[in-house]
Amino acid sequence: MRLILELALTHIAGRGRQTIVAILGVALGVGFSIAMAALMQGTEKDFIAQLVDTMPHVQISDERRTPRRQPAEDLFSAVQFEGLRPKEDRRxxxxxxxxxxxxxxxxxxxxxxxxxxxxxxxxxxxxxxxxxxxxxxxxxxxxxxxxxxxxxxxxxxxxxxxxxxxxxxxxxxxxxxxxxxxxxxxxxxxxxxxxxxxxxxxxxxxxxxxxxxxxxxxxxxxxxxxxxxxxxxxxxxxxxxxxxxxxxxxxxxxxxxxxxxQEANESLLEALVVRNVVMYTVVGAILLVAGFGIFNIISTITHEKARDIAILKSLGFTQRNMRRLFLIEGLTLGFAGSVAGWLIGFLLCFALSQLEFKLSGAAVGREITRLPLFWTPWHYVIASAFALGSAGVAGYLPARQAARLNPVDIIRGAT
Amino acid sequence: MSALIEAEHLTRILPAIVPVTLVRDVSLTVGEKEFVAVTGPSGSGKSSLLYLLGLLDRPTSGTLKIAGQDTSQLDDDELARLRLESLGFVFQFHFLLPEFSVLKNVELPMRKAGYLSASEMSDRATSLLEDLGLAGHLDKRPDQLSGGQRQRVAVARALANDPHVVLADEPTGSLDSKSSEQVFTILQDLVRKRGKTVIAVTHDMDIAARVDRRIHLVDGKVVSDERVAQAVV
Structure with missing residues (x-):
């Protein structure tokens, strides 16, 4: 197992520039997702907080949800009223x-x-x-x-x-x-x-x-x-x-x-749900693109390392070993990208939180607003999980391809 | 002399629109401490035969026993294990891992097998390389060595797990005559001094003339299998 890990790291280290590009792709994806999630959830929380703050949490009024039943309705099973006017009610x-x-x-x-x-x-x-x-x-x-x-x-x-x-x-x-x-x-x-x-x-x-x-x-x-x-x-x-x-x-x-x-502001809250769906779609798309970056580098490595694969297999490495090798390479890139992405996400959040907006117009010019950002480790965890997941898939597909490679085909091709 | 390799009616057909028969009904037995050369014109199937014997490829029909074990019953992982522990390969091109040092390349099969401690592996790899005259090159990378040196590293790697059989596919094919001679001597020593069985595919008649046994293939069929009594031992 350590041997496989060492091989994987050697492969990755051997491709400096491409590795950095792939890691950066993941890192930017993770970073932007974190910042975006923080911003979206922050504004949502801020919005709801304002809503909750300015409104009573529950408002009981003197209305009823259904019109009051007429006494005759209780007495007779089939009664029809026409031209009935409720009696003057002291509201x-x-x-x-x-x-x-x-x-x-x-x-x-x-x-x-x-x-x-x-x-x-x-x-x-x-x-x-x-x-x-x-x-x-x-x-x-x-x-x-x-x-x-x-x-x-x-x-x-x-x-x-x-x-x-x-x-x-x-x-x-x-x-x-x-x-x-x-x-x-x-x-x-x-x-x-x-x-x-x-x-x-x-x-x-x-x-x-x-x-x-x-x-x-x-x-x-x-x-x-x-x-x-x-x-x-x-x-x-x-x-x-x-x-x-x-x-x-x-x-x-x-x-x-x-x-x-919640009921009084149902339509607003529904709009927030839609907003969240939009956010997760965009964040997902960013990470997906990063995943393609990983797919790209891993399949390039497997193509370039076809000879190594043949050697290792001829020495007695199994298909499973080979699959694991390239899967680890993908996950390593995903993990390195995640860690770098945390840093980018954190710095982005910090920078965004420093921005100040002066709202002009109705407000009398005294309202300086900062972007509300919501910080939670969950954003980091979810973004990394997604990045690692796509890195895993992106590594697995070429890895399976590589593992199936028949060493004889490559040795024949080389000689 | 007990049989290390017993092949019976080995046939390998490449499936294609027009199927190509690489190896046709080959039966042979190779015992301990034999130095065998497989010769034949190009395309005669000698490399294909070697890959079959080396468990890199599976025969279309026929049976192959390595050290008495029937390999047709084994799955890919078991074949890989057998390859790791009982067989060593030397190819025409050295096929060393370019990112690893000479020493690490030789340690690789031992690490995969996982029987030895780190220091034992390093000691064994060092002594193998020193025996092959590479004492000063342990920490170099393969691309810093000459072709002959690389091929000797490849031999050291083939010996790493102390296999019974070393299979060599045109081991001198890409070397000049001086280096070829060195590599041949090393292979000969494997048989004479270390008691290995070496099966080498070659079209170098000079080498073929100096082995114990020559198997000649034409169109995937064995046309002659002769043992030669060597004058010089």
Whole structure:
């Protein structure tokens, strides 16, 4: 075995330049795959992290997945309704205190209840339609990402006496309002009250910066004339991946629609899957090309070493020995390429992580972004495994050819 | 004299659209310490016969026993083992591995056989090479040697595993007359001093005249098989 290894290494070492080219081919393949995988997975993780960060992990609303069954449907097996209009329903989660308490007993994470309603902000003759979200500031701060996006003020300021409101900075700009300005809030039921702006946030999402306002839960309930009502429970879980399970359980328990973030962003996540498929295809193609490089050099060696093969076989080396010899040569190239590829991949990742991008446009020029790279030994392992695999195949095919060679044919040819 | 090689009705036909018969119904027995020359015009099948006897090729029909063992029952791996331990080859071209030193080339069959320790292999290879007058060339590479020297290395390699039989295919075919003489003397010594059996294919009549036994082939058939009493021993 050591003898075969020595023969293999001698063959490889005897072809300096070609060996380096083949190793480099594999190394570049492995290196680029690693960098690309790190980049793709990094951006994906970054994207999901932002998604998970800005959204509640599970959102329970006062809707139901299926229309409520009519009592007559339960009583009679064949009933048909025509022109039926559901009775006027006081929307909202029924018995919110009990629902909230029962969720709190088992949900692993934090939760906040709120009342979301539509309304109009009126100021200086301008009307802007907005979502009015009634919250409890101290709880909201632990659940919502908005808490970290304040430009001025905070949720806590809502509690400082009087009617206060927190708005997005874009909305404030549109209205021409600033901190301390009192704006008029009009609810769908016709209620109208003045609120003083005590905070501005900038989330980076236009829809939110322009369309969301936060007031105290109590104020929202008064505005919409629904005392004690809530229509939204938002959960922030310790483990975002547990969201679908928690949502299912909450839905079974309460009967209200509970949407995990994965469901809310299904189409985005599907796009990520497609992206991954594209990535693995490209990475696979790169490594395949590298594999052809190995195939090339091994079959060149077997052609050039036909005489050596004949000699070794005439001395008493078996077919298996010969096969192993050239297989080892292929794997050695693959392995050397892998190791060099790790280095290239690592350096590439490092270089990419140093790049800085200034995003121009909507962002106010203060957002400097670095490429998000995800580092995991698995990328290295997978890329090498693929490289070694293709090196093995690339070595095996010519190796089998070489092993079958009949020494007599070569000796005859030479004499 | 016990028989080392017993061939009965050996025939080798190359399958082709028009099949070519290389060796036709050859039966012969070779014993210990024989120096045999196989002669014949080119294309008479003498090399083909040697490859059959050397287990490099399988006969189309007929049986071949090496040291009493029927080789037709053996698979390729077993044939390779038998070749490694019982037979040594010397070809017209030296067929040394160009990347390895002279010493390593001679050690190669021993390492493959795997019976000896590293130092024993190196000692044995050194003494074989010294016996053949290559003492100063152990660490050189084959391309740094002359043709005659290379052929002597090839002989040393053939002797590495102390085989019973050394098969030589035109061993002097690519050498000048002086080197040819050296190589011939060495082969002769293998028989006289080391007690090997040597079977050499040659068209060099000068050599053929000085062996113990001459087998003449024409068209793959043995046309004469004569033992010669040599004047000089």
């Amino acid at each position: 909202g989660i029924l018995n919110p205190a009990a629902a909230f308490a029962s969720l709190r007993s088992w949900v692993p994470g934090r939760m906040a209840q709120s009342l979301r309603t539509q309304g109009v902000v009126r100021y200086a003759g301008r009307d802007v339609g907005v979502s009015i979200i009634g919250i409890e500031p101290e709880i909201e701060a632990t659940v919502s990402s908005v808490a970290g996006d304040f430009v001025e003020g905070s949720f806590d300021a809502l509690q400082a006496g009087g009617n206060n409101i927190v708005v997005g900075d874009t909305l404030a700009q549109r209205l021409g309002a600033s901190m301390g300005t009192t704006i008029q809030l009009v609810s769908p039921t016709g209620q109208s009250r003045g609120f003083k702006i005590v905070g501005q946030f900038h989330t980076g999402s236009n829809a939110r910066d322009e369309g969301e306002t936060y007031v105290l839960l109590k104020n929202a309930q008064i505005l919409s004339e629904r005392p004690n009502a809530i229509n939204e429970i938002r959960l922030r879980l310790d483990d975002p991946e547990a969201a679908p399970r928690v949502a299912r359980q909450a839905e079974a328990e309460l009967g209200y629609k509970a949407v995990p973030w």
